[in-house]
Amino acid sequence: MISVILLGAGNVASHLYNAFSASDSVEIKQWYNRSYDAIKSFENDTEVIDDLSQLKEADIYIIAVSDDAIANLSKLLPFDNRFIVHTSGSVSLHDLDKKNSRGVFYPLQSFSKDAEIDFSTVPICIETEDKSRLQTLKTIAEAIGSKHYKISTEQRQTLHLSAVFVNNFTNQMYRIAHEISDAKSINFEILKPLILETANKVQDMSPYMAQTGPAKRNDKKTLKKHLKLIKDEEHQDIYKLMTKSIQKTHGIKYRFDIKRKNNNER
Amino acid sequence: MISVILLGAGNVASHLYNAFSASDSVEIKQWYNRSYDAIKSFENDTEVIDDLSQLKEADIYIIAVSDDAIANLSKLLPFDNRFIVHTSGSVSLHDLDKKNSRGVFYPLQSFSKDAEIDFSTVPICIETEDKSRLQTLKTIAEAIGSKHYKISTEQRQTLHLSAVFVNNFTNQMYRIAHEISDAKSINFEILKPLILETANKVQDMSPYMAQTGPAKRNDKKTLKKHLKLIKDEEHQDIYKLMTKSIQKTHGIKYRFDIKRKNNNER
Ligand SMILES: NC(=O)c1ccc[n+]([C@@H]2O[C@H](COP(=O)([O-])OP(=O)(O)OC[C@H]3O[C@@H](n4cnc5c(N)ncnc54)[C@H](OP(=O)(O)O)[C@@H]3O)[C@@H](O)[C@H]2O)c1
Ligand SMILES: NC(=O)c1ccc[n+]([C@@H]2O[C@H](COP(=O)([O-])OP(=O)(O)OC[C@H]3O[C@@H](n4cnc5c(N)ncnc54)[C@H](OP(=O)(O)O)[C@@H]3O)[C@@H](O)[C@H]2O)c1
Numbered sequence: 001m002i003s004v005i006l007l008g009a010g011n012v013a014s015h016l017y018n019a020f021s022a023s024d025s026v027e028i029k030q031w032y033n034r035s036y037d038a039i040k041s042f043e044n045d046t047e048v049i050d051d052l053s054q055l056k057e058a059d060i061y062i063i064a065v066s067d068d069a070i071a072n073l074s075k076l077l078p079f080d081n082r083f084i085v086h087t088s089g090s091v092s093l094h095d096l097d098k099k100n101s102r103g104v105f106y107p108l109q110s111f112s113k114d115a116e117i118d119f120s121t122v123p124i125c126i127e128t129e130d131k132s133r134l135q136t137l138k139t140i141a142e143a144i145g146s147k148h149y150k151i152s153t154e155q156r157q158t159l160h161l162s163a164v165f166v167n168n169f170t171n172q173m174y175r176i177a178h179e180i181s182d183a184k185s186i187n188f189e190i191l192k193p194l195i196l197e198t199a200n201k202v203q204d205m206s207p208y209m210a211q212t213g214p215a216k217r218n219d220k221k222t223l224k225k226h227l228k229l230i231k232d233e234e235h236q237d238i239y240k241l242m243t244k245s246i247q248k249t250h251g252i253k254y255r256f257d258i259k260r261k262n263n264n265e266r
Numbered sequence: 267m268i269s270v271i272l273l274g275a276g277n278v279a280s281h282l283y284n285a286f287s288a289s290d291s292v293e294i295k296q297w298y299n300r301s302y303d304a305i306k307s308f309e310n311d312t313e314v315i316d317d318l319s320q321l322k323e324a325d326i327y328i329i330a331v332s333d334d335a336i337a338n339l340s341k342l343l344p345f346d347n348r349f350i351v352h353t354s355g356s357v358s359l360h361d362l363d364k365k366n367s368r369g370v371f372y373p374l375q376s377f378s379k380d381a382e383i384d385f386s387t388v389p390i391c392i393e394t395e396d397k398s399r400l401q402t403l404k405t406i407a408e409a410i411g412s413k414h415y416k417i418s419t420e421q422r423q424t425l426h427l428s429a430v431f432v433n434n435f436t437n438q439m440y441r442i443a444h445e446i447s448d449a450k451s452i453n454f455e456i457l458k459p460l461i462l463e464t465a466n467k468v469q470d471m472s473p474y475m476a477q478t479g480p481a482k483r484n485d486k487k488t489l490k491k492h493l494k495l496i497k498d499e500e501h502q503d504i505y506k507l508m509t510k511s512i513q514k515t516h517g518i519k520y521r522f523d524i525k526r527k528n529n530n531e532r
Pocket of ligand 1: 010012038246
């Protein structure tokens with residue numbers, strides 16, 4: 001049985017709390033948060049605290065607080081030579097105070113508080129300063145059904161960057177499509193199956209192989225028609241830049257001129 | 267029983283052939299393609315032809331050929347006053363020769379030849395010149411289990427544009443993430459669950475509500491770190507433009523300067 005103390009009560013900490021609670025091989029010894037209100041309702045299930053001096057001994061301390069707060073919180077911990085990890089994709093292992101043995105337990109998934117998370121679909125990127133601590137991270141990842149991947153700091157930061165492309169930027173593509181179709185009273189429902197299919201396709205095919213559409217086909221007539229249809233200047237820029245990017249990937253010579261037209265041309 | 271003649275043997279026509287063949291309420295009377303080779307192997311299952319003069323009478327002719335070839339092929343049809351439709355998202359109904367009654371049967375999904383298609387997840391956008399023909403399109407859509415949506419030409423063209431954002435541009439985001447992670451020997455597998463989760467999330471939540479990440483949080487430290495990590499200039503431009511777009515959507519004032527650094531700064 002591995003004893004865990006959770007620090008933080010945001011999206012990640014709350015989902016980890018639920019997942020660890022459901023596991024037989026992990027015991028949540030304490031749950032700390034700066035503001036007590038966020039964890040108060042769990043008083044009967046575990047020991048909840050808002051005072052760092054009350055922290056007990058545990059096999060691992062998981063610091064799941066905002067990126068900017070990680071370094072400082074690790075300094076405030078009133079002990080040393082124990083095992084502490086953060087859960088961030090972008091913060092360095094070395095941002096944790098070196099009085100403790102440091103590690104990272106980064107779940108590569110997008111968490112929001114209401115949406116349920118099935119940890120068996122969450123890859124966890126693990127990293128430790130001290131090799132002998134690696135097994136602890138593997139065990140708690142397995143305890144919640146997650147696959148784990150040993151990753152260097154540099155790789156983790158690159159993964160975090162990649163995640164911005166496949167998650168935040170992709171979601172913004174959905175948002176733009178939503179705006180464009182809303183403006184013509186089109187039900188966004190119609191686009192949802194295509195959104196799913198696009199994500200499904202790259203589960204067993206490379207994005208390179210999966211590409212289709214007017215940019216890849218270099219269908220100039222459609223490309224021009226689309227640009228004319230787009231009213232928002234920023235959406236036009238995105239259309240041009242993404243078309244150019246697709247054509248570069250697929251070795252097509254034709255490229256939109258990315259420069260803005262000047263105003264009297266509009 | 268509705269009799270259908272298919273023209274074309276590409277991605278869309280092939281999938282429609284399979285779906286109609288499996289249905290009890292549609293009969294494929296003939297299958298035409300310019301090059302016989304593509305349909306030769308179906309000789310025993312249906313009447314395959316490569317000569318337009320052999321076309322028989324049918325309730326509906328579905329022209330599923332390349333966008334650029336639709337207008338011309340519709341002119342070459344050796345009959346009039348029958349019901350012809352194309353399957354394109356971007357071609358106007360009026361590009362079909364007006365000697366026949368015209369319509370559109372646009373399946374909003376991304377087809378590739380090898381990937382199987384479940385038509386129950388394919389919304390079909392339908393449009394007819396003659397109102398009385400609408401029922402035929404509804405019936406054949408229902409015959410293959412598809413939902414149908416009556417859509418105007420303008421709406422269809424806007425949908426096609428929106429589809430480019432949620433499909434082609436999103437897929438290019440996956441591709442860029444693939445390139446970025448490959449360069450650091452990171453297994454692309456790690457990103458696949460996040461790709462799925464991002465698409466799943468907007469099935470019951472608006473893309474606006476689903477957004478997270480450094481741009482939305484205006485986490486300047488991470489934004490700067492990411493820009494430094496990106497080596498490719500075009501990927502940098504995409505990072506900046508998408509960050510700006512997210513921040514505009516969410517009413518955040520801070521914006522990256524989208525201009526290129528000049529060369530001696532690099
Ligand atoms: N959300 C995701 O999708 C995701 C995915 C993978 C990794 N991560 C990483 O997981 C960590 C937590 O993210 P999250 O999304 O769970 O954050 P969150 O929902 O915004 O919650 C932030 C937590 O940090 C605490 N906190 C903030 N500033 C603090 C400070 N100065 N001192 C002490 N505690 C402070 C907050 O306490 P209060 O309740 O008192 O405000 C809250 O419990 C971050 O490192 C993040 O990069 C997030
Ligand atoms: N693919 C998709 O994801 C998708 C989705 C929705 C709608 N659509 C629309 O469906 C239609 C067909 O697309 P597709 O992807 O199936 O195309 P495709 O796989 O590229 O197949 C093109 C077909 O058009 C024929 N063709 C090309 N030029 C011709 C010409 N000049 N005269 C006669 N036939 C010609 C080809 O015949 P040969 O075999 O002789 O070359 C082939 O059968 C297009 O309007 C497209 O916009 C496509």
